[in-house]
Amino acid sequence: MSDLKYVLSLDVGTTGIRAVVLDQHTKVHGSSYVKTIPIYPHPGWIEMDPEILWSQCKQVITDAIKASKVPAAQISCLGITTQRNSFTNWNRDTGKPLHNFITWQDLRAAKLCREWNSSFSMKSVTTGAKLAHTFTRASRMKAASSFTFTTVQVSIRLAWIFQNIPEALPMAKAGKLMFGTVDTWLLYKFSAGALHATDYSNMSSTGLFDPFQMGWNDFVINMLSIPRSIFPEIRDTSGTFGSTEASLFGAPIPITAVVADQQSALFGECCFKRGDVKVTIGTGMMMDINTGSKPHASDKGLYPLVAWKIGDEVVFLAEAVASSAGSMIEWGQRFGLYQEPGQTQAMAESVPDSDGVYLVPGFNGLQAPYNDPNARAAFMGLTFGSTKEHCVRALLEAIAYQFKQLFDILKTDVPIRLNSVRMDGGVCRNAFLLQLCSTLTQTPLDIAETLDMTALGSAFLAGLAAGIWTSRDELSALRKSQRVFQPQPLSQAVRDTFRFWERTVQRCLSFDLKGSYFHDPANDKPGAALDRQESLRSMHAPKASTSGAASASKPHTKAREETYQGGVKRAAVSDSVVSWSADFPNYSPTDYTAPVVLSKPAWADVDVRTEKADLKFNAVDGAVDRTSFEGTYQIVDGLPRNPKGRTGLAGRGLLGRWGPNHAADPVVTRWQRDESGKQILVDGKPVLEFVAIKRKDNGQWAIPGGMVEPGDTVSATLKKEFGEEAMNSVEASEERKKELETQIDQLFGNGVTVFKGYVDDPRNTDNAWMETVAVNFHDDTTVFEAFKLQAGDDAGAVKWVAIDQSLALYASHVDFVQAAAKLHNAHW
Structure with missing residues (x-):
């Protein structure tokens, strides 16, 4: 075993935290997993305790190292990948959090978001950008012309913090407040408070970062009155982030990669070429296309993000998002439709169709193409003859219909020839769902042998920086396919069912807008x-x-x-x-x-x-x-x-x-x-x-x-x-x-x-x-x-x-x- 080199990957997701020890051949030697503990203090609010999250991360790493039987001193490097846009603020002097993590699914700032998007200031920005784009044709102006705040982004929720937590602004003005997404908080804790940093991939999705300028978006930061002093240093995705404190795991482990979860999965799927597409169906559905060395300006709800920055190389992606996918399947389990998610495929296949039952997946609002944070979920078309099987089929079909909508946006909005579509995430174990996605889009779907591509991506990035792998060709050879779903003929019945589902969704838009049927001059x-x-x-x-x-x-x-x-x-x-x-x-x-x-x-x-x-x-x-x-x-x-x-x-x-x-x-x-x-x-x-x-x-x-x-x-x-x-x-x-x-x-x-x-x-x-x-x-x-x-x-x-x-x-x-x-x- 002397020729083996080991990489540790920490994957902090929305529903769970996983640590994996693997070697240069991607063989897993030890792993550990624990579910995150969400907190629901009010309807629409979703939080996590920063200290509990930190304790869980330490525990899964300790357990994975123990299971691998590899001493910490023999682990060459650590790669960290995390959920994006969940953030907290903490005291620079004491290291104590000012508040819980406000997660990316949290809707507390929805009202503030609506107010900003309908404000004169925003209309002036978008109108000015449209005019500038008319004359300059600059992509940055095109993106700005359709810019809106969303509750998924950090920006509007961070503004909410400064408006609703009295201590926040005085602490920031005194230089005593530190801001960070999950990766930044973990780097701070791993380094015993020595490091306040993040990477480009994580910051690019916050709404506080300008991908066209590759730096903080001072215009947005100033518009929202957010103190500039709270932000961390931005570093390359693959590089040097110091080491874990020696006392944590018995020996210091170099941290050589920090990357956002979807960008990590894109790298793990070896989507290194412009036009490569990966789709991760986990808690949500994230569809990403490698757009090469330039950010894609979109007005269809696709977000231009930094995929990774390594030295002089910067790779961008365009992303379409549906926030509810695997989380819907977990909800179905809690709701009593089945005992285990693995039962859903057989239940859906046991009936010829959903018998007119449709599920609108607006549990956390709806993203592209609706972009409505006030949409809500609903089962529709229920009759006394409806069964659990019909409801389960409707649930899986709703995920597939979202897949088609996002894929259609990707095809029409991004002027790039799409290469192969690679799939990963826990939900990809459901063959019924994947076959329907392939048929609806008339596109082959390549399912990875290793569904946990997020953890693999951060391992690849860390290993490249540490010299475990020397080229991306080596990584591409390690990526294996489990199965390729080929599209079946698209019947008229399937087309009509999808179209009826689209009509059903319309009934649930703006559902949570109190008084939305009354006149609001701002609109x-x-x-x-x-x-x-x-x-x-x-x-x-x-x-x-x-x-x-x-x-x-x-x-x-x-x-x-x-x-x-x-x-x-x-x-x-x-x-x-x-x-x-x-x-x-x-x-x-x-x-x-x-x-x-x-x-x-x-x-x-x-x-x-x-x-x-x-x-x-x-x-x-x-x-x-x-x-x-x-x-x-x-x-x-x-x-x-x-x-x-x-x-x-x-x-x-x-x-x-x-x-x-x-x-x-x-x-x-x-x-x-x-x-x-x-x-x-x-x-x-x-x-x-x-x-x-x-x-x-x-x-x-x-x-x-x-x-x-x-x-x-x-x-x-x-x-x-x-x-x-x-x-x-x-x-x-x-x-x-x-x-x-x-x-x-x-x-x-x-x-x-x-x-x-x-x-x-x-x-x-x-x-x-x-x-x-x-x-x-x-x-x-x-x-x-x-x-x-x-x-x-x-x-x-x-x-x-x-x-x-x-x-x-x-x-x-x-x-x-x-x-x-x-x-x-x-x-x-």
Whole structure:
């Protein structure tokens, strides 16, 4: 055994602590494991006692060395890998913690996080960064343009500490406070207080570090008013961190690597090349891709992190995270669904499906693509026929569905060809889950022979620094595969189940926002004040008929007309299969985007299927509002999905925007009068007239509306479109014109919303659709008598038209004028 060299690895995870003694051939000679002891002082708070954690680390190392029968003096080096973003602060003089570890799963700062993200300061930062990125195209500015605080990061929870623990700030100002994540605390304890240090991989995930500058992010630190003096020294991942105190284990052991857990697993999986992907499914699910020597700027929820820094070499990764995976399986055990996690595979395979049961995995909020810390978990679809087996299958499927979502984000957001996908973590023992992940993504998954890649990675990094291994080629030869899961054909049933699960998740978003359905001015977007005013008015108005607007009781019809404008034929879609949840295995829509749209006019998006684009769906994307009045719409294969169902046509057709295309339709009305000026009555009710234009593109009569252009408000668009399309000239003196303009401004300042939502428009497709706000502006005076209606460039003709049920209008416009008639109790 004289030729053997030994490495000690300490892996401090969220649910457990493991120490392993292994040799240069990666043979394990001794190991020890103990579960961590979480503390739950309040709902959503998750802590650990620093002193207890330190005692547990000492114990597992002592036990592993004893089990290996290798004296501490013969152990060449120690590598430490830890959970990220759990932190504490301690007294520099006494070494006593000021508070428990605030773990990465802790939600106490959720309110503070929301307040900061909606603050003027943050909006100024992101707006300024967007402008800077427009001119410089700098990746750092792109990342800053979509920067938000999250509760997973240290930054916002550390700010909470200074706001809620009175002693913290005075101690920091006096130079008596030391901050550290788990690795920093352990280095301090191993060195008997001599070392206050960390490594780049650990600090890069805190939200306090700038990966583009490779240093502390002074802007964020100053913005949150965090004293700079509390932070540790940042060192290379693989290098010299001193030694453990001799009295701890019988001899000093050199510490030659400190690395964050996911970066350690990436190194252990030998993902040394740009494009290599590893997925660790442990407590959470961490999907990482090696992005090479440059950090990846993302606006899709991927975090640019330092993978490792060794000398002059810096390797970065992009990471997508789901915080609940293995922790869900442990919860299922505590909940009584099974006695041991190992039973879950057989239970899931004992039933053909989940029988309509779905699990929303929001135990600690939801990360990408939802990024909602206020989401909560729920079983849905339970019936008296539901069994434990159905629930277990739903639980495992939820983990697999998260895997697919993260993988899809990785593929679309990172402009790097993905190499092999390597898997590790305790949950990878579940073959049912891994096979489903492979099938959903249609990607082979390489399962490591050693599932504990986190411990192996820190051993590799420590051993390289100590000279046990001299090259990464040696390490790659040591990495063995246990099994490669090959994807099975992706059936329509699996696709539909996944899509229904996505819809189910929407029901649990923002679940923990107390009072979230009430107005919060901080969450307003441009034009929100008008929309809110219109909504309050419309609460007292008759609801518009939705028969033309694709109501739940009747599917859209005009959006399925056989011949699309320009002669393109849609695929046939019957009423019974309009809904995406309806089984339609042979659905093959015609793919069409008009040449004028593809010519890249200013009002159109790029083709995201062929060009790289950073479109933020379900959000206000710069000046473009991509939110929907129908709620959150699905994104499938990178494309928005029509919330009202199939149309028989994919692509954008004649519409410029992917997803919702927002319009504004002014329903301008007056009373129909006879020559003497008296109101005309029909069946005892007065008759309304409205301004109609004849569309040049199809010859149909319509309301003179138009698209809400980027940066415009609904009110401005309503007035502008009416002026451009219907009221092209005024015959009056200049003085009278000014008087009339004042009256028009007053009229257009007091509209009543009669419809807001999806429009059954013949231009709609599976991936692009029309939505509108229809507002009634009623002239109870005679101000419009002074105006001569004249068609603008977009209209063939314009006139006042009496409102009654015989009207035939474009799209859903008849519903809007009917609603106006009901609002005024007029003839219909």
